[in-house]
Amino acid sequence: MTIRSTASIALILTMASTAAIAHDGDIGLSWVNGRVITGIVSVPGPGPTEFVIPGQRIFAGEFTDIAGTIYSPDPGFFSGPLLGQTASALPANSTLRFNILGSLLRWDAAAQNFSSTTPSERLRIEFAAGALTRTSPLDGSTVAGFGFNTGPTGGFDEHFDFYLDPAANQPAPADGIYAIALDLFIDGQANSNSLPYYTVFNFNADEAQHDAAIDFIASNIIPAPSTAAALLITTALIATRRRRP
């Protein structure tokens, strides 16, 4: 490699050699003892790096109606080091995949619980401008998702496209709160599955109900290490997630 080309490479390198900022609400991913873990992403500060604070398993998104298509790009995925560490992002040059763990859940605001009836909506998850797509089942079965490369460092910032679709022969989805459970794993790494995590979407519903659904999952679905920890996690999520304008 000549000096000139080396200099050019170094020049361009600077375009991509530093840390990310402003990913509030994304799903933080890291790698601990051969397992994918989910967490929140540290609030960007004046320092050079964001970190993943492990333990968060509930995330939020806001659906928007775009000409009749109900869509959300959030939450994204941010793979980075654990708080206080420098190198525990996901394995480099690996394939991160997901599973959809059962049907979409619809929040029943009156009952303050998720409806137990068969959903009339499906969640469609897409990547690469629709080149890859998966749809949630209508029952408790697992749907194997697609994968994407973790890149040369294992650190990345990726966003799936989420669509709220009607199930076959069903009307357009109603305003409301919807939740889905997924897990994540690395191809070829046995037992690397994350604990199931939940994304709670709001489609034109009251934010108070969104918060109530998040709180319900934290309190009743995901076993929390302690009441205080559950409260902390829920408070952190509500504080950092993107809210519907």
Next chain:
Amino acid sequence: MRPTLPLKPLLLVFSGIIASPSLAQLHQSDIILRVTDNKLETGWYSPCLLAPAFPHRVFITRFGSFDTINDPGFDAQAGSLPPNTQIGFDIVSALRVWNGTDFSQIAQPRIRVRLGPPSNSRLTPLADTLVPGFGFTSSSTGLYHFHFNYSLLSQATPPAAPAESGVYLLAMRLWANNPAIANSEPFWIIFSQNASDADLAAAATAFAAATGLELTCSNAPPCPADVNTDNVVDGSDFTAFINSFSTGDATLDPAADLSGDGIIDGTDFIDFINAFAAGC
């Protein structure tokens, strides 16, 4: 300043960024947005300042699987943009392709910019005309973080993958749906489609030279890990930082207050460790 970790780590990072065909990260180089003087402005996360820096108007990425990439994204921290305001883009001219000398040649392949349903997509024009884009709304705190999908479509009809290899130049600008906020200056994204490192470097360097735009840091980079300011990053800096950390008093050693918040605390410790690992 004598570097202690000069070229090797830079090349390692670069080779990873450039070499991976399925690259989907480059989150470090998201386009950072703000409104200043009632005008949208694009910036980047400066590797020199270790902080957002404005303006910055040239960005580089590489198409991945399916001739598509969703980087660079657009980021704005809370308070950087007005809340609940739609921020969108326009494509300001035809897509260009690197011809070995410059970007004067209009490309026949086109880039489709999409976010969300297919109706939310725009194609680069085949002549220099403005294509109005679409936008998304900032949060109630002014946060904005979206990754548009950029797909290179071959000139075949219908487009067939993979699209033609090369280095492409996309010119865009940003607008807000608030008449009090002026459009951004144009900014450019340079896309590599299976191009060599040398071609990408040559194209980006030539474009920066021709436009006078900043491609890299224009100032000598600071070296935050050089706490004892002896122009060398070594164990003595670690000792110096620990000594200052034990006092917590930034007035005694401002260099150890890496975060610049007036105290030396755990944040500075993390910043120092990262800076030390990064070298200068």
